[in-house]
Amino acid sequence: TSLEEALEQLYYKIKLNSAEEIDTINALNRVLAEDITSKINIPPFDRSAMDGYAVKAEDTFGVSPSNPKVIKKIGTVEIGEQTDLVLTSGEAVRISTGAAIPQGSDSVIKIEDTEIDGDKVSLYTSIVPGKNISKKGEDIPRGTDILRAGITIKASHIALLSSLGIKHVKVKIKPKVSVFAVGDELIEVGNPLPINKIYNSNSPMVSSLVETYGGSVVRELNIKDNKDEIRNNLIKSSDDSQIIIFTGGTSVGTKDFLPEIIFENGEVLVHGIAMRPGSPVLIGIKDQTLIFCLPG
Structure with a gap:
C-alpha cells in the first residue's frame, strides 16, 4: 500500500470532534472551531x-x-x-x-x-x-474576518483575540489518546536496567508528539508481548480513547500479535506501507477508535 492510499483510507474513517468554549487565555495550541470577525475597530479611536x-x-x-x-x-x-x-x-x-x-x-x-x-x-x-x-480602524476595521476555523491557535492569535475583547473562543475538543509500548525487552525509565533489556523511549516520544499536536494522552503504558494483555488494553482503551497508538508488535515476528488481535477485535485498514523506515505500519479501527501500530 502506498502512503497516499493509506492516508486516503484513514481520512474516510476520521470523525471530527465537537467543540467546546474555553477562555481565550487557555487556547494556546488548540484548534479553533469558529470563524472570528472583529466587532470593533483597531485602534478604536484616532x-x-x-x-x-x-x-x-x-x-x-x-x-x-x-x-x-x-x-x-x-x-x-x-x-x-x-x-x-x-x-x-x-x-x-x-x-x-x-x-x-x-x-x-x-x-x-x-x-x-x-x-x-x-x-x-x-x-x-x-x-x-x-x-x-x-486612524480609527486603521489596523483592523470592524467587520474584518480575522481568523478562520481550523487554525492552531498561537500566542500571537491570543494577543489578537484579546485586543478585540474576545474573552472566550470555541475550540475543537482534544482527542483522547492511549499510548502503549509493546515488548518484553522494555524497561520503564527510572528502574534498574537488567542485562539484555532496553529502556522504553518510544512511548514518551509518541506521547510528547501527541500533546504537541493537539491530543490529550489519557494513558501511557509498557505492556508485555502477551496476547491477553495486549487484547485487554486494546478493549479497555477503545472505550475511552479516540486514538490508540502501539509501538512494537506489528511485524511478522513470533511475538508480533497486534495484527491478529486487531483483526479479531476490529478491522485492519492497512498493514504495510511502501516506505522505509516504517513499512510494517498497521492502521486499524475498533468501533469508532482509530488504531495505529508502529514498528518498535
Missing part, C-alpha cells in the same frame, strides 16, 4: 503615533527651522485619558504616544520639532493633515 503636540496642520504651513511659529499650549492628554479639550487655530495640546486625539486637531507634530516655554510652543517644521495619527 490616536497619536508620537509624543508631541496635537495641532491643526494649517498652523504649521510655511514653518521651518529658520521660520518658526509660536502657538499656545492649552493642556495635556496622556494615554488612557479622556479629554474635553477642543483646539482652535493657534492652539496645541501636549500628547503622549497612544493617547486619543483631541477634537479640533488633525495632526501631531513630533516633540523633537518643537520647543516649549511656559505655555508657548515653538514649531520648527511643517506637517500635513493626518501626520503622526493612527
Whole structure:
C-alpha cells in the first residue's frame, strides 16, 4: 500500500470532534472551531503615533527651522485619558504616544520639532493633515474576518483575540489518546536496567508528539508481548480513547500479535506501507477508535 492510499483510507474513517468554549487565555495550541470577525475597530479611536503636540496642520504651513511659529499650549492628554479639550487655530495640546486625539486637531507634530516655554510652543517644521495619527480602524476595521476555523491557535492569535475583547473562543475538543509500548525487552525509565533489556523511549516520544499536536494522552503504558494483555488494553482503551497508538508488535515476528488481535477485535485498514523506515505500519479501527501500530 502506498502512503497516499493509506492516508486516503484513514481520512474516510476520521470523525471530527465537537467543540467546546474555553477562555481565550487557555487556547494556546488548540484548534479553533469558529470563524472570528472583529466587532470593533483597531485602534478604536484616532490616536497619536508620537509624543508631541496635537495641532491643526494649517498652523504649521510655511514653518521651518529658520521660520518658526509660536502657538499656545492649552493642556495635556496622556494615554488612557479622556479629554474635553477642543483646539482652535493657534492652539496645541501636549500628547503622549497612544493617547486619543483631541477634537479640533488633525495632526501631531513630533516633540523633537518643537520647543516649549511656559505655555508657548515653538514649531520648527511643517506637517500635513493626518501626520503622526493612527486612524480609527486603521489596523483592523470592524467587520474584518480575522481568523478562520481550523487554525492552531498561537500566542500571537491570543494577543489578537484579546485586543478585540474576545474573552472566550470555541475550540475543537482534544482527542483522547492511549499510548502503549509493546515488548518484553522494555524497561520503564527510572528502574534498574537488567542485562539484555532496553529502556522504553518510544512511548514518551509518541506521547510528547501527541500533546504537541493537539491530543490529550489519557494513558501511557509498557505492556508485555502477551496476547491477553495486549487484547485487554486494546478493549479497555477503545472505550475511552479516540486514538490508540502501539509501538512494537506489528511485524511478522513470533511475538508480533497486534495484527491478529486487531483483526479479531476490529478491522485492519492497512498493514504495510511502501516506505522505509516504517513499512510494517498497521492502521486499524475498533468501533469508532482509530488504531495505529508502529514498528518498535
